[in-house]
Amino acid sequence: MAGGATSGGNAVTDTYKEARNWLLLPAWGTLGIMVLAPVLLMLVYSFLTKEFRGGVIWEFSLAAYDQFFFDRGLFGDDPAKIEWTYIAIFWRSIWQAGAATVLSLLIGFPTAYFIATRPEKQRVIWVFLITIPYWVNLLIRTVSMRFLLRDEGPLNSFLMTTGLVDSPIHMINTNFAVQVGLFYSYLPFMVLPIYAAVERYNFTLSEAAADLYANKWITLRHIVLPAVKPGVVAGCILVFVPSLGSFLAPDLLGGAKNFMIGSLIEEQFKGNAGNWPFGAAASMILLTMVLIILVIYARAQARSDKEAG
Amino acid sequence: MSLEQPNAIEVRDAVKRYGDFTALKTISLSIKDNEFFTLLGPSGCGKTTLLRMIAGFEDVSEGAIFLYGEEIEGLPPHKRPVNTVFQNYALFPHKTVLDNVAFGLQMRGNSKSDSRKRAGEMLELVQLSQFAGRKPAQLSGGQQQRVALARALAPQPKVLLLDEPLSALDLKLRKAMQLELKHLQRETGITFIFVTHDQEEALTMSDRIAVMSSGELQQLGDARDIYERPRNMFVADFIGETNLLDVSVDRIESGQAICHLGGGHALTCPSVEEVAAGSKVHLSVRPERLFLTATQDDGNALKATVRENIFVGTDITTLVDLADGPEIIIRTSNSERGNQRIFDPGTPVYVNMEHGAARLLVD
Amino acid sequence: MTRQRYDIKSYPGFLQITLLCLFVLYAPLIVVAVYSLNASASIAVWEGFSFRWYVDVFTGPESAKFKTAARNSFVIAIIAASVATAIATLAATAMVRGGKFRLRAWSFGLISLPLMVPEIVTAVATLIFFNSIGFDRGLLTILLAHIAFCIPFAYLPISARMQGIEDSYEQAAQDLYATKRQAFTKILLPLMLPGIISGFLLAFIISLDDFIITNFVKGAGVETLPTAIFGAVKQGIKPNIMAISTMLLGFSVLMVLISYLVSRTDKTS
Numbered sequence: 001m002a003g004g005a006t007s008g009g010n011a012v013t014d015t016y017k018e019a020r021n022w023l024l025l026p027a028w029g030t031l032g033i034m035v036l037a038p039v040l041l042m043l044v045y046s047f048l049t050k051e052f053r054g055g056v057i058w059e060f061s062l063a064a065y066d067q068f069f070f071d072r073g074l075f076g077d078d079p080a081k082i083e084w085t086y087i088a089i090f091w092r093s094i095w096q097a098g099a100a101t102v103l104s105l106l107i108g109f110p111t112a113y114f115i116a117t118r119p120e121k122q123r124v125i126w127v128f129l130i131t132i133p134y135w136v137n138l139l140i141r142t143v144s145m146r147f148l149l150r151d152e153g154p155l156n157s158f159l160m161t162t163g164l165v166d167s168p169i170h171m172i173n174t175n176f177a178v179q180v181g182l183f184y185s186y187l188p189f190m191v192l193p194i195y196a197a198v199e200r201y202n203f204t205l206s207e208a209a210a211d212l213y214a215n216k217w218i219t220l221r222h223i224v225l226p227a228v229k230p231g232v233v234a235g236c237i238l239v240f241v242p243s244l245g246s247f248l249a250p251d252l253l254g255g256a257k258n259f260m261i262g263s264l265i266e267e268q269f270k271g272n273a274g275n276w277p278f279g280a281a282a283s284m285i286l287l288t289m290v291l292i293i294l295v296i297y298a299r300a301q302a303r304s305d306k307e308a309g
Numbered sequence: 310m311s312l313e314q315p316n317a318i319e320v321r322d323a324v325k326r327y328g329d330f331t332a333l334k335t336i337s338l339s340i341k342d343n344e345f346f347t348l349l350g351p352s353g354c355g356k357t358t359l360l361r362m363i364a365g366f367e368d369v370s371e372g373a374i375f376l377y378g379e380e381i382e383g384l385p386p387h388k389r390p391v392n393t394v395f396q397n398y399a400l401f402p403h404k405t406v407l408d409n410v411a412f413g414l415q416m417r418g419n420s421k422s423d424s425r426k427r428a429g430e431m432l433e434l435v436q437l438s439q440f441a442g443r444k445p446a447q448l449s450g451g452q453q454q455r456v457a458l459a460r461a462l463a464p465q466p467k468v469l470l471l472d473e474p475l476s477a478l479d480l481k482l483r484k485a486m487q488l489e490l491k492h493l494q495r496e497t498g499i500t501f502i503f504v505t506h507d508q509e510e511a512l513t514m515s516d517r518i519a520v521m522s523s524g525e526l527q528q529l530g531d532a533r534d535i536y537e538r539p540r541n542m543f544v545a546d547f548i549g550e551t552n553l554l555d556v557s558v559d560r561i562e563s564g565q566a567i568c569h570l571g572g573g574h575a576l577t578c579p580s581v582e583e584v585a586a587g588s589k590v591h592l593s594v595r596p597e598r599l600f601l602t603a604t605q606d607d608g609n610a611l612k613a614t615v616r617e618n619i620f621v622g623t624d625i626t627t628l629v630d631l632a633d634g635p636e637i638i639i640r641t642s643n644s645e646r647g648n649q650r651i652f653d654p655g656t657p658v659y660v661n662m663e664h665g666a667a668r669l670l671v672d
Numbered sequence: 673m674t675r676q677r678y679d680i681k682s683y684p685g686f687l688q689i690t691l692l693c694l695f696v697l698y699a700p701l702i703v704v705a706v707y708s709l710n711a712s713a714s715i716a717v718w719e720g721f722s723f724r725w726y727v728d729v730f731t732g733p734e735s736a737k738f739k740t741a742a743r744n745s746f747v748i749a750i751i752a753a754s755v756a757t758a759i760a761t762l763a764a765t766a767m768v769r770g771g772k773f774r775l776r777a778w779s780f781g782l783i784s785l786p787l788m789v790p791e792i793v794t795a796v797a798t799l800i801f802f803n804s805i806g807f808d809r810g811l812l813t814i815l816l817a818h819i820a821f822c823i824p825f826a827y828l829p830i831s832a833r834m835q836g837i838e839d840s841y842e843q844a845a846q847d848l849y850a851t852k853r854q855a856f857t858k859i860l861l862p863l864m865l866p867g868i869i870s871g872f873l874l875a876f877i878i879s880l881d882d883f884i885i886t887n888f889v890k891g892a893g894v895e896t897l898p899t900a901i902f903g904a905v906k907q908g909i910k911p912n913i914m915a916i917s918t919m920l921l922g923f924s925v926l927m928v929l930i931s932y933l934v935s936r937t938d939k940t941s
Contacts, residue, residue, distance in 0.1 A: 013839040014771030015852070023766035024779055026759040027823060031782050034820030038797035039789060045800050055803065068862045070899040107696070110689040118679040128691075129728060133697045136924045137881045139898045143905050144700035147914070149706070154703050184696060191693075206680045214685060245790030247884050252905065262792045262884075269799060269888065280800065283793045290790055366843055386846040393847045399840035403862045414846030464848065 024042070039287070047279035054274045064281035086264065086282070090289075093260040096175065096250070097243035099189075100182035104239045107183075108190035109232065113224075116198035127195065134188040142248045145181050146172060149253070173255030181249030182239075189238035198224075198233025230304065237297055245286055263285050315378035315460075317342045317468055317500040318363060323372035325358050332358045334524045335372070340468075340502060342377075343492050345504045347510040349545070350521035356504045359521075360470050365389050365501065377467060387416070391511030392461035393470040397477070398453050406456050407432065407441040413464040431459040440488035452481045458490075462497060462621075469494075475510065487513050496565045508548045512536060521543050542670050545593040552599070552637050554592045556669075561586055566669060569591065574611045578667035581613075591670045596640035598666035600650055601627065601658045610659035613637065614654045625651060629660060701921060703884050709912035715909055725915040731913060734904075741900035745880055748896065753876035756822035757830075760871055761864070763823075765856075766833040770840065786821040794821060795888035802889060809891035817889050818879045825878045826871035833867025834860075866934050873931045877924065 071083035247262030268279025325333040348356040414424035423456035539545035566580035711722035
């Protein structure tokens, strides 16, 4: 109790107890009206009837979800079969986001670990170098990647001048390009939480393991990794979730054949081919997937916090 | 109120609850004007809570607190003429040392230049004038401590509250600051209420000490009182080092309790009110008030064997085993070496108590 | 020959992977910056060093379009970041210094909502919202949407900073006769300043960067820099786009530097 109310960290103090509702009101108002209400309205829209040329008719309909999951033939009266088109797009999105996450982890973990084990003064510079790209416009980064990966782009001309390949490697508009793009977009999100975890890691534990005859790799696998797991999980989520709904990387690097959820949704709201309820339904399905991931994560986090005391 | 000078602080039946947890259980105490008063106890005993209630950072769940006769409950901290030296000093990191000290004066409505002039004088008092333009982070711990003191004293509060202000300093500096604080208190004539868990610090500095534990006042008195006449087991154990022995009271004769302890050792010591014949009580005796002899010169001496002598600088600590009884610790001043009071391990000896050294405790 | 010390912390290959990581992060940017200085009108061949595409951005046939887009982008980013920072500062004060209360968890959820909801979903939802209330899409709709999604980005550094400031400073101020309001303005706010600046800069960059939401809520013919660039890129990457990109890139790096310097001065004080 001595100092209990004054200690720093994340202690909750009550200096502004009386004023707190007024202080929160602008945030509640703005976010309630501009984010929460629109998302709820979107949920409503997903159950409405589409109007051609965009927009909706205020009539309840399950057509959007029906269209997403079932194929009822050209005239809509055949026996329902599973419609694979959209599920395939979602599946591809999950696959692409997953691949980008694995790629980020494979590169990001050693990077984060390396940075966190530098002398303290150097660390700042390394972290700085990792964060700068995050501050650069995502669109510009994606465009740059597109420029770099083109058939006649700098990467291919480099490979050809050095004689490593005879003809350009076709990279743009492939799944690989999208994965690289996503990896490139969100890599700092993987590095930073792992870095933070490794920085907190008590290296005496590694010394103890070495003292007890563990080699380095066993130490990494059985001592370091479990200790920094929360950072790794956080990093994976921070890469996977935005990758799942990303629009720019698949659009600019993947081309028409490598459609992901983001493009599917975007298409429903552009031009005359649009189907707003269907776009709203697809958005709801994406949102639900993301929320499920976040809830599982929050649960696991709460549990491990409890175990840690 | 009566005609006499009212107490600086009067705490009347104060209770503090946080939800289901009771941090303070009905405390009443008076702190006199111009007194160096210490709240002493282990962490979690409620001493800081009581201090923060006086400062106005915690409200009082029940009871009342009076400052020079006026009830202060309900007044926000900025309307109470008391100032605090915080445990971590809480020096404003973005203000210079001078502006830190001037802050309270300015908030009381003094002009900026007046406040700074007075703040400069305060810095002189604590010998930090040359650091006036620095930021707190550029000072050492001891210097920060003195700035915090100057800042709290500058507005001339009626009562100064000090929340473990020396705990972050190293031993030597702490000793020096103890004396300096004591002098400052004498010089300014301001009532000091000092919170600490360090019993030695409390004994050194205080006019009076309130020993607290688990939200209750255990004993109130001056240093000698508390050290030599602890009222209960907690105080005896918490203040200084002591031998606590389980004893049975056989009978009481003219104020003397005749007791025995395990192994059949018998001894006589002054009785206290609550003790009755046939009861099992505790006997507390300070190690420095015991001495060893080779022969039984006194009926009260207990037969024992020396186990170990430990050299601790100024003293020698001797552990002895009472025959069929508990272990006893004896402290002998190093200057006594010539007086044949130190015996080799294994030597049979007798443990003697100075007259009036033993004290019976009921709980 | 000296024997290498057995360093328990280091693993072979990690340095190389880190360098690879930095290479991947920077190579595309550097390549674009270099090619923006290409004299050729074709992006495929290098014809020598020239600033002609930078001149083209300001005077060329598309300059009017890009100037308007840039002005829109910066005006929106400045206003959105300022408003979001103000809202976030008040909210952080309530969340960090408002004691424990039931709505605290819900408020935190609401504030982090724009971070949890995928951007494309927020974009769709905002479009639907403006459409259903009959709000004409234009600069104002972009601004409102930006204010909302900038709030969490401003909030995070501000609340992190406030959590690091012990409340004993404000208590000391009140103990020294400052009212609550004075303790806020004279003590808490100045101590918060580095956090507030970081929050503002982050919100500013996020607003300046946004493509997806802007693309959905902008009216026909209204462009910000990202939507204008995106539109142009769809026709193929031209050298003037690389010049604009390089300038924006330089601007971003400048912002990071400022933000870094702010956080550094903070440590020394």
